[in-house]
Amino acid sequence: MPDASYPEELLYHAEHDWARIEGEQATLGITWYAQDSLGEVVFYDPPEVGAAIVKDSAYAEIESVKAASEVIAPLSGETIEVNEALADAPERINEDPYGEGWLVKVKLDDPAEAEALLAAVDYRKLLEGD
Amino acid sequence: MKPAAETPMQRDRAVTIYEKSKPGRRAAVLPEAGVPERPLGELIPPKLLREEPPRLPEVAEPEIVRHYNRLSRRNFDLDTGFYPLGSCTMKHNPRLNERVAALPGHARLHPAQDPRRAQGALELMWLLQQSLAEICGLPQVSLQPSAGSHGELAGLLLTRAYHADRGEQRTKVLAPDTAHGTNPASVAMAGYEVVKVATNERGGVEMDDLRAKVSDEVACLMLTNPNTLGLFDENIAEIASLIHAAGGTLYYDGANLNAVIGHSRPGDMGFDIVHVNLHKSFSQPHGGGGPGAGPIAVSERIEPFLPRPQVVKREGANGSGPFYDLDHDRPKSIGRLRGFQGNFGVFVRSYAYILSLGADGLAEASETAVLNANYLKARLADGRAGKRLPVAFDRHCMHEFVLSGKPMKRELGLATLDLAKRLLDFGFHPPTIYFPLLVEEALMIEPTETETKESLDAFADAVEEILAEAERDPEVAKQAPYTTPVRRLDEVKAARRPVVRQPL
Numbered sequence: 001m002p003d004a005s006y007p008e009e010l011l012y013h014a015e016h017d018w019a020r021i022e023g024e025q026a027t028l029g030i031t032w033y034a035q036d037s038l039g040e041v042v043f044y045d046p047p048e049v050g051a052a053i054v055k056d057s058a059y060a061e062i063e064s065v066k067a068a069s070e071v072i073a074p075l076s077g078e079t080i081e082v083n084e085a086l087a088d089a090p091e092r093i094n095e096d097p098y099g100e101g102w103l104v105k106v107k108l109d110d111p112a113e114a115e116a117l118l119a120a121v122d123y124r125k126l127l128e129g130d
Numbered sequence: 131m132k133p134a135a136e137t138p139m140q141r142d143r144a145v146t147i148y149e150k151s152k153p154g155r156r157a158a159v160l161p162e163a164g165v166p167e168r169p170l171g172e173l174i175p176p177k178l179l180r181e182e183p184p185r186l187p188e189v190a191e192p193e194i195v196r197h198y199n200r201l202s203r204r205n206f207d208l209d210t211g212f213y214p215l216g217s218c219t220m221k222h223n224p225r226l227n228e229r230v231a232a233l234p235g236h237a238r239l240h241p242a243q244d245p246r247r248a249q250g251a252l253e254l255m256w257l258l259q260q261s262l263a264e265i266c267g268l269p270q271v272s273l274q275p276s277a278g279s280h281g282e283l284a285g286l287l288l289t290r291a292y293h294a295d296r297g298e299q300r301t302k303v304l305a306p307d308t309a310h311g312t313n314p315a316s317v318a319m320a321g322y323e324v325v326k327v328a329t330n331e332r333g334g335v336e337m338d339d340l341r342a343k344v345s346d347e348v349a350c351l352m353l354t355n356p357n358t359l360g361l362f363d364e365n366i367a368e369i370a371s372l373i374h375a376a377g378g379t380l381y382y383d384g385a386n387l388n389a390v391i392g393h394s395r396p397g398d399m400g401f402d403i404v405h406v407n408l409h410k411s412f413s414q415p416h417g418g419g420g421p422g423a424g425p426i427a428v429s430e431r432i433e434p435f436l437p438r439p440q441v442v443k444r445e446g447a448n449g450s451g452p453f454y455d456l457d458h459d460r461p462k463s464i465g466r467l468r469g470f471q472g473n474f475g476v477f478v479r480s481y482a483y484i485l486s487l488g489a490d491g492l493a494e495a496s497e498t499a500v501l502n503a504n505y506l507k508a509r510l511a512d513g514r515a516g517k518r519l520p521v522a523f524d525r526h527c528m529h530e531f532v533l534s535g536k537p538m539k540r541e542l543g544l545a546t547l548d549l550a551k552r553l554l555d556f557g558f559h560p561p562t563i564y565f566p567l568l569v570e571e572a573l574m575i576e577p578t579e580t581e582t583k584e585s586l587d588a589f590a591d592a593v594e595e596i597l598a599e600a601e602r603d604p605e606v607a608k609q610a611p612y613t614t615p616v617r618r619l620d621e622v623k624a625a626r627r628p629v630v631r632q633p634l
Contacts, residue, residue, distance in 0.1 A: 037570065039547075042625035065621040066564040091622070 004032050007098055011114055012123035013074035015056075018098065021114055026075055029102045030062070030093065033127055038064040041090045046082035046104060053079060053106060055113055060103055062093065075113050077106030139615045144204060146632055147197055151187040157194055204615040206559050207417065212585050214506075216530045216562035216574025217310060217358055219388045219410035220417065221499075226486060227413060227479035236478050241470040245456050251474060252454035255441045258481045259425075265492070266384075266404045266427035267397025273425045273477060274437045274467040278385055279312040281405025281424030282352070284437065286320035287464045288403060288428065289350045289379045291435040295462065298377070300349035306335050308357045308566045310385055322349060329568055333361040333523035335369055344376045354383040355399070356390070356528035358566045358574065360503065370400025379403060379432070384424075387411045388578070389500055389529035392493025402429045412480035421473040423480070438463040441471070498579035499529040502586060506577050507531045509590035514597035518542065519549075522569040529578070535571030542600045544607055546571040549596060551618065552610040556592040 010018040016034035020027040035041065043063035053059035058070035059079075082104050086092060093101040108114075118126065170179060189197070206213070213220040231237065239251055259271040275281040286303065293300050303322040305313045308329055317324040325343055328336040335353070351373045356362045363369065373380050382396040382404040388411040396404045408423040409416035416422055428436060439456035446453055456471075487495060507527055510519065518538035521531060535546035550560035550573070562574040577586055600607050611617060 040622045042622055063625070065625060067567055069567075090626075 002032070002095070004036070005098075006032065006120040006124055008120050010098065010120065011074070011117035012120065013072065013117055014123075014126060015072035015074075017072055017074045019074045019114065019117060020098075020102075021075075021108075021111070024108050024111060025080070025105060026077065026108055026114075027102050027105050028074060029097055030071060031123070032097050035094045035097045035101070038062060038069060039066045040064055041093045044083075044086040044090045044093065044103070046086070047079045049079050049082060051079045053077060053104070062090075071103065074117055075106065076109040078109075079104050080107050081105040137613060137615075139204065140617070142200075144201070144615070147187045147189060147194070148632060150189050150193055150197060153188055155188045155190050155193075157189065157191040206554075206614075208415075211557050211559065212577075212581060212589055213417075213559040214561050214575045214577050214581075214589065215559060216360075216532070216565070216576045217385050218417075218562070219385075219407070219529075219576060219578055220559075221388070221410075221413055221578040222580035223413055223415040223479075224483060224486065227482045230482045231475045231478040236475065239474065241474075245454070249454055252441055252456070254481055255471065255474075255477055256443055256454055258477050258484070259441060261481065261484050262406055262425055263427055265387075265391055265395065266382075266406065267395025268401070268404060268427040268429055270430075270433040270436060271425055271427045272436045272440060273423065273472045275405065275424040275426055276468055276473060277422045278310075278383070278405055278407045278410075278424045279316055280467065281407075281426045282312055282316035282381070282383065283319055284424075284426050284464070284467055285352075285379075285381045285403040285405060286316055286322065286350065288426075288432050288435045289381070290320065290322075291462065291464050292379060292432055293349055295435070300347055300378070302345075302348045304340070304343055304348055304351040304378075306353065306357065307568050308333075308359055309352060309354060310358060310383060311565075313352045313354075313383060317352070327351075329359075331523075332364075332525065333357070333359040334363040334365055337365055337368065340369065340372060344372050344378070346377060348373070348376060348378045350379045350381050352381040352383060353401075354386055355396075356386050356530075358386070358530075359523055359532050359569075360386075360389075360527040360530035360574075360576075361523060361525060362389075362528055366399045374400065385410060386529060389496055391496045392489060393496055397427070397429065402432050403427070408476050408480040413483040414476045414479050421476055423473050423476040434460070434462040435464050436460065437465065437467045439471075495579045496529070499577075500527075502577040502579060502581055503527050503529050503531055503575070505583070506575060506586045506590060509586065510575075510593060513594050514601075515590070515593050518597055519573065519593070522572065530574060530576035532566065532569050533573045533575070534569050535573060538597070538600075539571050542597070543604050544600045546573055548600075548604075548607040548610065549573070549593070552596045552599075552607040553592060554611040555613050556596070558589055558592060 010020055012018050016031045018029050018031055041062055041064050045061040047059050053073045055073050055076040057073055059073045060071040062069050062071055083102050208220050239248060245252060255273055262271045263269060275284045301323055302325050303317040304325050304327050306327045306329060314324040327343060328339040330336040355366055370380055379402040380400055382401040384404050384406045387406060404427045405424045408414045438460040439458045442455055442457040443452055444455050504527060519533040519535055522534050538544050546563050550563050553560045564572055565574055596607060
């Protein structure tokens with residue numbers, strides 16, 4: 001398992017999700033803290049390609065040895081790709097949460113929504129204060 | 131930390147009885163028949179006959195005895211040690227109950243017996259219904275559901291039948307985020323949509339969130355009181371009036387009933403439907419697949435929809451005295467929930483428990499359960515545990531309480547799972563862990579009323595010792611357990627590639 005890290009180039013949501021924004025698209029995933037709290041992931045249930053996801057609402061489900069949890073969307077948009085590789089290797093969410101463990105790619109409804117997200121430094125503060 | 135040498139039991143791989151089978155071995159040899167033998171084809175229609183015999187294990191009696199004895203020693207049970215599994219009420223199973231349940235009239239009664247020839251059994255079931263009705267503060271009881279989750283499903287089907295009878299179709303069921311996992315599962319199974327309600331800073335239902343979510347689409351609110359944090363919701367009267375004003379039913383998850391028997395009654399709090407876990411609160415053995423029973427008690431407005439048949443007491447004709455019967459004539463009933471009348475032995479044990487304690491004894495048992503939980507909570511608030519494992523909501527608890535292992539994980543690198551595994555080496559069954567979900571690294575501890583102060587002290591001492599050990603070397607707990615029949619299991623593989631078939 002990698003050590004705790006929160007890359008500077010990502011934006012964060014208080015429900016322990018990250019977003020990598022590239023123009024009108026974004027890649028979404030869960031943070032190191034989220035995967036560490038969940039423990040070993042055994043199942044990832046993604047949305048369907050084409051499904052609309054809504055900021056602050058659940059869009060996918062992750063099941064670990066401890067619990068089944070909903071994944072909260074940091075931004076709204078249309079699902080354009082899901083990480084198919086996780087079906088056979090959900091442990092990538094633990095091993096590489098910001099890389100191979102990405103969950104979905106979305107076409108953003110409103111790129112301005114990103115203004116409400118947290119920078120890495122603020123997300124770290126949130127974790128420390130928690 | 132070097133792994134300890136394997137114990138004999140760890141070396142002895144567990145096998146199934148099928149793996150012990152050798153062709154031709156027998157546990158019993160039948161004597162010659164005293165009557166002329168006839169070919170099976172003459173006695174049984176050929177289409178019902180097997181072409182080849184069933185593949186049953188072929189094992190001699192001494193090996194059968196050893197096999198099951200060995201399996202039993204691989205188990206951890208309440209007769210072995212303290213078992214503080216939260217929301218499971220692992221209380222002592224009084225041996226008197228076993229004697230009563232084993233009486234031939236109870237144990238050998240055929241489930242298809244004509245009710246006229248099973249009057250004693252029906253009377254016992256009727257009396258148990260009356261007792262549970264009194265305990266729950268509700269007028270009617272059905273003994274049909276066979277587990278708490280089955281009672282939940284029954285309650286939701288009753289809720290739907292109740293609304294449908296009034297010409298309403300409601301779609302949502304509310305449940306707090308502290309609810310037992312079975313609640314949302316039952317909601318989904320009954321075809322409703324579950325809506326989570328938040329928890330406030332005192333560990334009860336967040337009233338503003340509840341008010342925002344109550345509507346005429348809400349069929350029911352499912353509540354556990356005291357909840358899975360071991361806390362009694364002080365707003366229950368207001369919660370009940372909110373739900374009733376919106377036309378919904380109020381469901382009481384009775385998993386935690388052991389905290390309040392003889393002190394407060396769900397019916398008096400405004401609940402419409404209650405399930406009672408006879409295998410928790412009423413001392414039926416459970417765990418390891420022992421049979422359960424999850425009877426439901428309901429209010430007058432829900433009664434017409436109860437499962438059928440109901441056990442009823444009828445007045446006899448021509449002065450012949452009352453008798454007991456199965457009432458199938460219930461036109462609005464949701465129907466049968468299971469075959470026959472339930473796990474009868476569970477009813478016998480639970481009724482024996484109720485009679486042997488009496489009303490005062492049941493109330494005292496609940497008081498002691500709450501006292502034991504508060505004593506252990508106070509012990510664990512001292513020393514290392516108080517710093518590394520703080521209580522999640524610091525109030526007087528009811529029958530159980532929840533600690534958070536978050537500081538332990540941050541400061542010692544020890545997860546709640548590691549502490550739980552290490553407790554096994556000290557001879558304790560671990561508490562419930564990682565539940566309720568809203569408490570990080572949760573440990574949910576329910577000691578029950580049947581533990582002595584010495585047991586509670588020994589448990590608190592063990593937690594203290596494990597924390598002290600982890601301050602010196604956290605690896606010890608991370609590799610635990612050392613002494614159990616199997617060490618750490620591959621939970622990921624168990625979840626992802628479960629082996630659920632035994633090849634024959």
